[in-house]
Amino acid sequence: MEAQRAKDGEQHLVVVRLDRERYGVPIEHVHEIIRMQEVTRIPRAPAFVEGVINLRGQVIPVIDLRKRFGLPHGERNGAARIVVVEMNGSRVGVVVDAVLEVLRLPNSSVVPPEELLAASEVAFLQGVAKQGEDLILLLDLQRVLEVHEQRALAELQAP
Numbered sequence: 776m777e778a779q780r781a782k783d784g785e786q787h788l789v790v791v792r793l794d795r796e797r798y799g800v801p802i803e804h805v806h807e808i809i810r811m812q813e814v815t816r817i818p819r820a821p822a823f824v825e826g827v828i829n830l831r832g833q834v835i836p837v838i839d840l841r842k843r844f845g846l847p848h849g850e851r852n853g854a855a856r857i858v859v860v861e862m863n864g865s866r867v868g869v870v871v872d873a874v875l876e877v878l879r880l881p882n883s884s885v886v887p888p889e890e891l892l893a894a895s896e897v898a899f900l901q902g903v904a905k906q907g908e909d910l911i912l913l914l915d916l917q918r919v920l921e922v923h924e925q926r927a928l929a930e931l932q933a934p
């Protein structure tokens with residue numbers, strides 16, 4: 776997929792909102808977008824893990840990106856969604872405030888994150904894209920969770 780992205784010179788994104796910011800998720804990692812539903816809480820799971828859902832017979836862990844990124848707690852409304860993504864080889868649901876659009880952006884509009892902040896602070900970003908006057912933070916789903924957090928999520932899915 777990376778080769779295709781470089782070849783055509785653009786990125787295909789699902790743009791979501793968290794708090795007041797826009798985040799882009801590479802469309803090739805998005806399996807589906809579903810309405811919020813009841814999440815079964817898991818005792819002693821990491822704080823950012825909401826719990827698990829049963830999606831057509833498959834147990835999917837659900838994480839709250841607001842909590843993961845240290846954003847302020849916000850009230851969920853009817854626009855909130857669970858975006859089911861491929862993250863480090865597993866399907867994971869990520870809670871977002873809203874799904875805004877599907878978008879194609881030229882690679883030339885992307886600024887690498889290390890040009891903006893220290894690499895450790897933005898390890899989960901591929902870059903920042905400029906769309907007119909707006910900025911979109913491009914998520915690197917493979918780096919949103921640390922290795923021990925990835926293992927904890929995998930354990931939630933184990934039969």
